[in-house]
Amino acid sequence: MNxxxxxxxxxxxxxxxxxxxxxxxxxxxxxxxxxxxxxxxxFDPTAEESRRIAGGLIWVAFLFAxxxxxxxxxxxxxxxxxxxxxxxxxxxxxxxxxxxxxxNLIFVAxxxxxxxxxxxxxxxxxxxGAGWQLIPLAILGTWALVVNGTFFAAVSLRTRARxxxxxxxxxxxxxxxxxxxxxxxxxxxxxxxSPALWIALLxxxxxxxTTACLLLFETVLEAE
Amino acid sequence: MKRxxxxxxxxxxxxxSFAFYAALLIAPTEQTMGNVQRIFYYHVPSAWVAFELxxxxxxxxxIYLIRRSAKADMIALVCAEVGVVFCTVVLITGPIWAxxxxxxxxxxxxxxxxxxVLWLIYVSYLxxxxxxxxxxxxxxxxxxxxxxALDVPMVYxxxxxxxxxxxxxxxxxxxxxxxxxxxxxxxxxxxxxxxxWLICWTRYRLEVAERAVHEAEAMQSLKEEEAR
Numbered sequence: 001m002n003x004x005x006x007x008x009x010x011x012x013x014x015x016x017x018x019x020x021x022x023x024x025x026x027x028x029x030x031x032x033x034x035x036x037x038x039x040x041x042x043f044d045p046t047a048e049e050s051r052r053i054a055g056g057l058i059w060v061a062f063l064f065a066x067x068x069x070x071x072x073x074x075x076x077x078x079x080x081x082x083x084x085x086x087x088x089x090x091x092x093x094x095x096x097x098x099x100x101x102x103x104n105l106i107f108v109a110x111x112x113x114x115x116x117x118x119x120x121x122x123x124x125x126x127x128x129g130a131g132w133q134l135i136p137l138a139i140l141g142t143w144a145l146v147v148n149g150t151f152f153a154a155v156s157l158r159t160r161a162r163x164x165x166x167x168x169x170x171x172x173x174x175x176x177x178x179x180x181x182x183x184x185x186x187x188x189x190x191x192x193x194s195p196a197l198w199i200a201l202l203x204x205x206x207x208x209x210t211t212a213c214l215l216l217f218e219t220v221l222e223a224e
Numbered sequence: 225m226k227r228x229x230x231x232x233x234x235x236x237x238x239x240x241s242f243a244f245y246a247a248l249l250i251a252p253t254e255q256t257m258g259n260v261q262r263i264f265y266y267h268v269p270s271a272w273v274a275f276e277l278x279x280x281x282x283x284x285x286x287i288y289l290i291r292r293s294a295k296a297d298m299i300a301l302v303c304a305e306v307g308v309v310f311c312t313v314v315l316i317t318g319p320i321w322a323x324x325x326x327x328x329x330x331x332x333x334x335x336x337x338x339x340x341v342l343w344l345i346y347v348s349y350l351x352x353x354x355x356x357x358x359x360x361x362x363x364x365x366x367x368x369x370x371x372x373a374l375d376v377p378m379v380y381x382x383x384x385x386x387x388x389x390x391x392x393x394x395x396x397x398x399x400x401x402x403x404x405x406x407x408x409x410x411x412x413x414x415x416x417x418x419x420x421w422l423i424c425w426t427r428y429r430l431e432v433a434e435r436a437v438h439e440a441e442a443m444q445s446l447k448e449e450e451a452r
Contacts, residue, residue, distance in 0.1 A: 148371070155364050159355040168351055172344040173371055176378035205378050212374055216367050219289070221359040 003095050010099035017076065018107070023112065024072045028111050032065035035114060040122045050123040055185030058119050059178060063114060063145060067167055069107045070149040073100050074157050083221075084158075093218040097150065101213070104146040105139075112138055128191030136196065137188070140202040141181035148173055153214040154220050178204050226430045232425070236418040243415035248315055251408040253310065256414075260324050267317040269416040270310045277307030278342060279421065285369035288362055294435075297362035300369065302427045304349050306420055334383045341379045345372040 018024060039057050077083040086096060116138075121127065126136070149170050156165035184198035247265035254261035284300035287293065318336065319329040326442065349372065353365050 020238060026309065101328060119227070155352070156369065158360050158364060159352065160356055160357075161355055164350070168348050169368065172348050173375050174346075174381040175341055179382040194284055201378070201382055203383075208378070212371060216370065220361065220367060223363045 006095035007089050007099045007102070011094055011103055014103040015106070018103075023135075025071045025107055025110065028065045028068045028107065029114060031068055032061050032072050032111060032115050033118070034116055035061040035064060036122060039086065050125060051128070051189045052186060052191060054119065054125055055182045057123075058116070058185065059141065059181045061115070061119075061172070062108065062142070062170075063178065065115075066104070066108050066112055066142075066145050066149060067103055067170075067193055069111075070146065070153045070170075071163050073104060073150055073153045073164055075162075078157070087221060093221045094171065094214050094222075097154075097213065097217040098169070101143075101147050101150040104150055105143055108142050109139065114148065119175065127189045129188040129195070131188065133188050133195060133199075134185065136183050137181065137199060137202070140199065140206060141177065141184075142203050142211070144177035144181070144202055145170075145174060147210050147213055151217060151220070154217070158220075158223060180205065229426070232418070232422050234385075236415070236422045238419050239411075243412040243426060246408045246411050247365065251405050252402055254405075257325050260321060263317050263321045265412045267314060267321060268409060269413040270313040270317065272312055272413055273416045273420045274307050274310035274339075275342075276417075277303040277424075278312065278346065281307060281346075282369055282373045285411060288366045289370070292362075294362070297366070298428060298431050298435075300362075300366065301353065302424050304346050304353075304365075304369075305427060306424050308343065309347050309423075310420065311339065312414075314339055315343060332383070334380070337383045338376070338379055342372075342376065344374065397433035401440035 039061065043053065044055070074083065077086070147165070152169040152173075153166055156162050156169060159165045177217070180198045180201040185196035187193045187195040187198065228269075243265070247262055250417065251262065253259060281300045281303040284296045284303065288296040288300060318339075322331070323329050349368050350367060352368055356364050380402050
């Protein structure tokens with residue numbers, strides 16, 4: 001099997017499993033709904049203020065919700081030693097990683113598609129900049145979170161206290177990505193500055209860390 | 225080995241006391257900031273030493289990933305631990321100085337943020353080392369060190385887009401640093417490097433001894449198993 005075929009097969013398997021069980025997506029949806037509701041109780045902003053803070057709130061909510069999905073990524077493969085079976089099979093490790101990362105991108109993007117309208121309703125948001133830019137921004141930002149998240153979920157598999165390790169490893173590394181996403185979102189919502197610099201930062205972040213993850217994943221998977 | 229340690233310890237003590245004397249008495253009092261500026265002779269050398277140690281940690285981690293040598297792993301571990309201690313000193317002395325001079329404890333300026341993020345990354349590095357299964361620790365830690373190093377330029381650019389508030393022209397910015405101040409700073413830097421070297425060396429020998437004990441215990445229990 002070639003690279004793309006393995007990626008596609010793994011991705012299709014994960015999607016089918018999730019479609020039948022709906023474990024990750026339900027937990028994520030409810031979790032981020034709770035975050036949105038709690039945030040709207042904690043802050044009761046005017047329309048003007050909410051444009052300034054919504055970028056931060058929305059990405060923090062997605063970051064926390066993404067952790068739920070990321071922690072589930074590999075947990076499923078631990079049952080019945082699926083991951084060990086994968087390791088002894090001749091299939092290379094990189095397509096497995098890519099499939100898992102794309103799967104997480106789809107989950108988190110689906111979550112964002114559902115939660116963003118809610119956010120807009122609760123915070124009475126109306127972007128003053130070019131609103132369509134939020135879509136490529138969301139994809140770049142989500143990829144920045146899930147590519148490292150998928151990688152470090154695999155790292156934290158090999159630790160005690162697995163579930164708590166992932167945010168401890170992921171959050172410090174994600175700080176520049178988060179700064180980029182939040183500032184680009186705020187720039188688009190307020191329309192005061194151009195988000196171009198921040199989007200360029202996100203593109204650089206995505207390229208650098210995707211490369212690093214693809215190069216080092218095999219090392220982590222084979223770690224004994 | 226033991227004699228080398230004594231010599232280094234005595235040398236470090238002499239260097240540190242001289243640097244302390246120089247910071248308090250040789251260096252002139254700064255015109256606008258007054259005596260509070262003298263914390264700079266601890267703050268800046270600690271920062272340089274911390275960054276040097278993190279750099280060595282990164283290089284040792286890359287060497288570990290290529291050669292899988294236990295020695296490189298031990299060097300990486302020791303540098304990360306001692307580096308975090310020096311970085312903590314930087315993060316504590318900074319606000320003590322900033323409060324009377326800037327009127328604020330903390331600001332999200334380029335170097336402050338970079339130092340804080342580095343500190344966070346290396347704390348997470350130490351947490352990973354503590355929580356991972358012992359046979360995989362070196363490899364996972366080395367991978368995290370590489371990711372941390374890749375993150376530094378990202379953090380740099382993400383903060384660079386804001387204006388920076390840190391007093392930048394003091395060193396390397398072509399500003400006018402009193403030559404006496406520069407010399408005192410150099411003494412302190414050398415003294416702090418000697419101290420860091422002393423601690424790292426001691427910690428390294430401790431790690432070697434610990435691993436030897438661990439291995440001996442494993443061999444012992446293996447033999448007992450065989451004898452049964």
